[in-house]
Amino acid sequence: MTAQILDGKATAAAIKSDLVSRVEALKAKGIHPGLGTVLVGEDPGSKWYVAGKHRDCAEIGVASLRRDLPETATQEEIEAAVRELNEDPACTGYIVQLPLPKGINTNRVLELIDPAKDADGLHPMNLGRLVLGESGPLPCTPQGVIQLLRHHGVEINGAHVVVVGRGITVGRSIGLLLTRRSENATVTLCHTGTRDLPGILRQADIIVAAAGVRHLIGPDDVKPGAAVLDVGVSRDEHGKIAGDVHPGVAEVAGWISPNPGGVGPMTRAQLLVNVVEAAERNAKADADAGAGHDG
Numbered sequence: 001m002t003a004q005i006l007d008g009k010a011t012a013a014a015i016k017s018d019l020v021s022r023v024e025a026l027k028a029k030g031i032h033p034g035l036g037t038v039l040v041g042e043d044p045g046s047k048w049y050v051a052g053k054h055r056d057c058a059e060i061g062v063a064s065l066r067r068d069l070p071e072t073a074t075q076e077e078i079e080a081a082v083r084e085l086n087e088d089p090a091c092t093g094y095i096v097q098l099p100l101p102k103g104i105n106t107n108r109v110l111e112l113i114d115p116a117k118d119a120d121g122l123h124p125m126n127l128g129r130l131v132l133g134e135s136g137p138l139p140c141t142p143q144g145v146i147q148l149l150r151h152h153g154v155e156i157n158g159a160h161v162v163v164v165g166r167g168i169t170v171g172r173s174i175g176l177l178l179t180r181r182s183e184n185a186t187v188t189l190c191h192t193g194t195r196d197l198p199g200i201l202r203q204a205d206i207i208v209a210a211a212g213v214r215h216l217i218g219p220d221d222v223k224p225g226a227a228v229l230d231v232g233v234s235r236d237e238h239g240k241i242a243g244d245v246h247p248g249v250a251e252v253a254g255w256i257s258p259n260p261g262g263v264g265p266m267t268r269a270q271l272l273v274n275v276v277e278a279a280e281r282n283a284k285a286d287a288d289a290g291a292g293h294d295g
Ligand SMILES: Nc1nc2c(c(=O)[nH]1)N[C@@H](CN(C=O)c1ccc(C(=O)N[C@@H](CCC(=O)O)C(=O)O)cc1)CN2
Pocket: 045, 048, 049, 052, 095, 096, 097, 098, 099, 120, 140, 141, 169, 241, 259, 260, 261, 262, 263, 264, 265, 267, 268
């Protein structure tokens, strides 16, 4: 069997093209969405991702604002940048690029983000909304995974999804999304403490690999016909990307997301969706408040 490709690049392009008209409609109402980014340090991957987010904004007509801080930035300096974006009316949504340098309390930074401007869906209030089934921004990579599966017609309803990795941007939140009634999957979350990972992986209809361990998942770990999404990123000494999934898995799986070209572009597209949806939500809230006035 040779797996069919879950093409993140093409799917993200379709999502972005749909957003162009929504941005134009907002601008026609005098609302100008703007994405802010806080980047701390010189990590080449993080710099590349942030640059990509600003390129995406330009493509769909969203303004962008950057706050780039040195590796030596203190907790207080990072928190000051967050407060600035909370106050800046030109910034309708923003992200703090993760990971932050060692020694920085990431949770404290994320908790300072104005939940109404949280474009990553990682503020505790927005994660709480997800638990309660309320609407709000959705974490970008998990929602990107779901959109990629839906776009290619992979059945999620009733599927057993095995997720490997318990990081905040993917593993922790993807189970919340996939077990909503609208998705209706059963999720097993695995991590470095999991006993018999291969045995659990072989039961999966869908595998989401987000461990960041080069070629962790091999052909013998995958049930024939399963869908395999490779979220992990490791780089060799030349900076070349390797995913969590061994290339040989393509001979066993029914579907596979390339890496690069799979979940990464979907993460970026979902960020734009969150920015546009936040602007739409705020426009609606303003309109509703205006309708409430009788003068
Ligand atoms: N605040 C956040 N930080 C991080 C997130 C996140 O969702 N929010 N996720 C990752 C990094 N990330 C987005 O920030 C991200 C990762 C990968 C890609 C991407 O398009 N990758 C390309 C390949 C890029 C390359 O060659 O290096 C691909 O897969 O085709 C975009 C965004 C951690 N931090």
